[in-house]
Amino acid sequence: MTEKSKVKEVKVVLLGDTGVGKSSLAQRFVTNNFKPYCETTIGASFMSKIVVVDGKHLKCQIWDTAGQEKYHSLAPMYYRGAAVAILVYDMTSAKSFEKLKEWARELRTQGPTEIILAVAGNKSDLEDRREVDTGVAQTYADDIGAAFFETSAKDDRNVSDLFTAMAGRVPAAASPADGFRIDAHVPRREQTPKRKSCC
Amino acid sequence: MGQRKIFALTLAGKRVWSSVGDEVSESEVSSLTGLCTAVMGVCEQQGETIRSVSCGSGRIVCARRGELVFVAAGSSDCEAYLARELEYAYEAMLMALTSRVHKVLASSPGYDVKELLGSTGTVLSSLEAWGRTRPEPFLGAARAARLEASRRAQLAHVLASARKISGDLLVFGVALCGDAVLSVLQPTPTIERRLRSTDLLLLANYVRSQRAALVAAESSWLPLCLPRFDERGYFHAFVAYLDPAVDLCLVLVAADDKPETFATLRNVSKAIENALLRDGVLDALRDAAVEDYRAADRIAETAKADHFIFSRRRPLAAQPPKEPRAELALAQCLSARAVGTHHWAHYHALALRLRCGSAQPQHALATDPNTSAHDLFEAPLAASLVYATSNARTYFALTAPNFELYATFASLAPASDLAKRTHHILSLIKLEEPAFFFDPVSY
Numbered sequence: 001m002t003e004k005s006k007v008k009e010v011k012v013v014l015l016g017d018t019g020v021g022k023s024s025l026a027q028r029f030v031t032n033n034f035k036p037y038c039e040t041t042i043g044a045s046f047m048s049k050i051v052v053v054d055g056k057h058l059k060c061q062i063w064d065t066a067g068q069e070k071y072h073s074l075a076p077m078y079y080r081g082a083a084v085a086i087l088v089y090d091m092t093s094a095k096s097f098e099k100l101k102e103w104a105r106e107l108r109t110q111g112p113t114e115i116i117l118a119v120a121g122n123k124s125d126l127e128d129r130r131e132v133d134t135g136v137a138q139t140y141a142d143d144i145g146a147a148f149f150e151t152s153a154k155d156d157r158n159v160s161d162l163f164t165a166m167a168g169r170v171p172a173a174a175s176p177a178d179g180f181r182i183d184a185h186v187p188r189r190e191q192t193p194k195r196k197s198c199c
Numbered sequence: 200m201g202q203r204k205i206f207a208l209t210l211a212g213k214r215v216w217s218s219v220g221d222e223v224s225e226s227e228v229s230s231l232t233g234l235c236t237a238v239m240g241v242c243e244q245q246g247e248t249i250r251s252v253s254c255g256s257g258r259i260v261c262a263r264r265g266e267l268v269f270v271a272a273g274s275s276d277c278e279a280y281l282a283r284e285l286e287y288a289y290e291a292m293l294m295a296l297t298s299r300v301h302k303v304l305a306s307s308p309g310y311d312v313k314e315l316l317g318s319t320g321t322v323l324s325s326l327e328a329w330g331r332t333r334p335e336p337f338l339g340a341a342r343a344a345r346l347e348a349s350r351r352a353q354l355a356h357v358l359a360s361a362r363k364i365s366g367d368l369l370v371f372g373v374a375l376c377g378d379a380v381l382s383v384l385q386p387t388p389t390i391e392r393r394l395r396s397t398d399l400l401l402l403a404n405y406v407r408s409q410r411a412a413l414v415a416a417e418s419s420w421l422p423l424c425l426p427r428f429d430e431r432g433y434f435h436a437f438v439a440y441l442d443p444a445v446d447l448c449l450v451l452v453a454a455d456d457k458p459e460t461f462a463t464l465r466n467v468s469k470a471i472e473n474a475l476l477r478d479g480v481l482d483a484l485r486d487a488a489v490e491d492y493r494a495a496d497r498i499a500e501t502a503k504a505d506h507f508i509f510s511r512r513r514p515l516a517a518q519p520p521k522e523p524r525a526e527l528a529l530a531q532c533l534s535a536r537a538v539g540t541h542h543w544a545h546y547h548a549l550a551l552r553l554r555c556g557s558a559q560p561q562h563a564l565a566t567d568p569n570t571s572a573h574d575l576f577e578a579p580l581a582a583s584l585v586y587a588t589s590n591a592r593t594y595f596a597l598t599a600p601n602f603e604l605y606a607t608f609a610s611l612a613p614a615s616d617l618a619k620r621t622h623h624i625l626s627l628i629k630l631e632e633p634a635f636f637f638d639p640v641s642y
Contacts (some may be wrong), residue, residue, distance in 0.1 A: 018317075023412070023415070027415050030417075031415070033415075035411075035415075038411075038412070038415075039318065039321065039409065039411050039412040040317065040318030040412075041318070041412060042318055042319060042409060042412070042419075042421055042422075043419060043420050043421040043422050043435070044419065044420045045412065045413075045415070045416030045417075045418070045419045045420075046416060046417055046418045046419065046420065046461070046465070047416055047417045048417055063458075064416070066318075068317045068318065069314075070315055070317060071422075074422070074456065077456065077457060077458050078458060080458075081458055180364045180466050180467060180469070180470035181470055181473070181474075182357050182360040182361060182364065182470045182471060182473070182474035183360070183474060183477075183478075184353045184354075184356065184357050184474040184475060184477065184478035184480050185353070185356075185478060186352050186353055186356040187356075
């Protein structure tokens with residue numbers, strides 16, 4: 001068995017209000033970059049990264065969903081197939097924490113029963129603007145059976161720990177083969193221009 | 200009135216989007232929009248439609264589209280130009296929201312469409328900026344990227360194969376380099392149902408406007424509407440950059456939004472990339488991206504033109520009179536790199552003269568046997584041209600059933616000389632037509 005075929009897939013979905021930093025967390029984890037101004041996600045973005053947990057290679061397949069209300073109806077498509085849901089709020093916004101609770105309720109009623117949850121309070125670098133106390137968020141996470149992290153995509157605080165820890169909890173499925181092959185060689189019949197009848 | 204401003208409003212007068220963002224306060228906008236909605240209301244009561252209001256050197260153009268009102272104000276642009284900008288703004292809005300936005304507003308006139316538009320407002324802003332600085336919206340044609348014909352055939356073959364392995368999930372496939380189109384896969388077009396060049400233009404703009412986010416992701420799954428194809432619903436587009444360094448991008452459009460469809464298209468995208476890599480096509484595409492405007496610039500230099508844009512409505516070799524399939528071709532354009540934006544206003548003025556019938560159909564270019572356009576146009580009698588001079592430059596426009604050409608020459612040359620130079624541009628384009636333009640792959 002090759003090393004590549006040993007890689008297992010873990011599907012992770014990021015959910016939360018618009019502007020809480022879901023894309024920034026995903027980008028920090030996958031590319032180790034941070035952009036102070038990040039365009040708002042439209043639809044959903046997909047990223048992947050292989051991590052090693054307890055000597056096992058895991059391929060995190062991350063769905064970064066749009067937080068805007070108009071895309072809410074699309075979210076079930078992403079969390080239904082997910083093994084992990086990371087619910088993100090902005091710790092400088094109490095409103096975003098309330099929105100997170102809505103996501104948790106929706107997942108409880110409509111999400112996969114086995115889905116593993118994490119609550120991530122992002123923007124922990126903005127301590128002086130904090131609106132959500134650590135204790136309150138930790139208690140809420142405990143209540144819903146979720147792991148809790150305070151993160152900063154900007155300062156790279158707890159981001160890798162968040163994804164790696166969650167991926168490590170998943171009984172991973174085997175990675176499906178890609179299976180498609182295309183040949184760019186144009187068959188001869190396609191190279192020959194079609195002759196047109198003169199009449 | 201100064202700089203051009205465009206606004207989209209609801210019938211209740213709520214601002215949905217504006218080209219100046221929030222720089223202009225609500226109170227400043229309300230006087231303009233109040234005037235427009237009031238005048239439009241009065242006219243509608245009389246069974247009339249208002250198109251524009253002139254005030255001094257300024258002009259305000261209005262257009263009502265269903266439950267939305269679009270207003271453009273400017274002092275340097277003509278009515279037709281502003282009206283076209285409004286049409287684009289409306290179609291870009293449909294691309295983000297579909298025509299269902301009218302239904303929402305009809306049932307709740309006070310609905311906050313600005314909130315609904317959200318981040319897709321950048322799509323409109325990007326298009327508006329594009330229209331100010333680039334020729335494609337002016338011509339209503341997507342810019343084609345130059346690619347050697349054999350490589351283009353390989354890319355077309357790969358896209359056609361991608362459709363087959365996708366299990367018919369792939370509806371449209373578009374390969375872009377920057378905002379120029381390398382190839383297009385589409386359903387066999389019919390008069391009623393076909394991909395229009397405007398939709399292609401809007402798609403290229405949509406991708407361009409979201410570039411930073413799209414490049415940051417491995418791939419993205421975007422809901423988007425192709426308004427001219429079907430304004431009522433969304434397609435979903437899988438978007439992946441094959442090489443962000445040169446803006447090589449693949450857009451695979453499906454009719455449904457299921458993650459399983461995304462997964463299939465992701466595998467299809469990988470298969471496309473592998474095929475292009477194996478056979479060296481990807482390197483050719485990278486070269487095409489780097490080449491970008493250079494080939495057109497060389498033509499301009501050879502013909503001693505400051506600048507030109509050429510829009511092909513259908514293949515030059517096609518028999519123009521009435522071959523139905525030729526009518527279904529996608530308009531594409533080729534442009535030399537513009538220095539400044541002074542060309543557009545002059546080209547637009549010439550285009551208006553051509554459309555108003557003040558052209559000279561039997562001018563030197565069409566009648567001089569040495570510069571006869573017959574072999575190029577195959578419809579000399581239908582070719583029309585106009586030119587104008589300004590600031591020691593000559594602006595020249597020529598239209599025929601299958602193309603439009605606009606050029607700028609840095610001299611006040613006699614008409615016969617202009618005719619020779621224009622003929623030179625046309626002959627050089629025709630010489631490399633298969634490289635300059637793509638034939639969409641239809642299935």
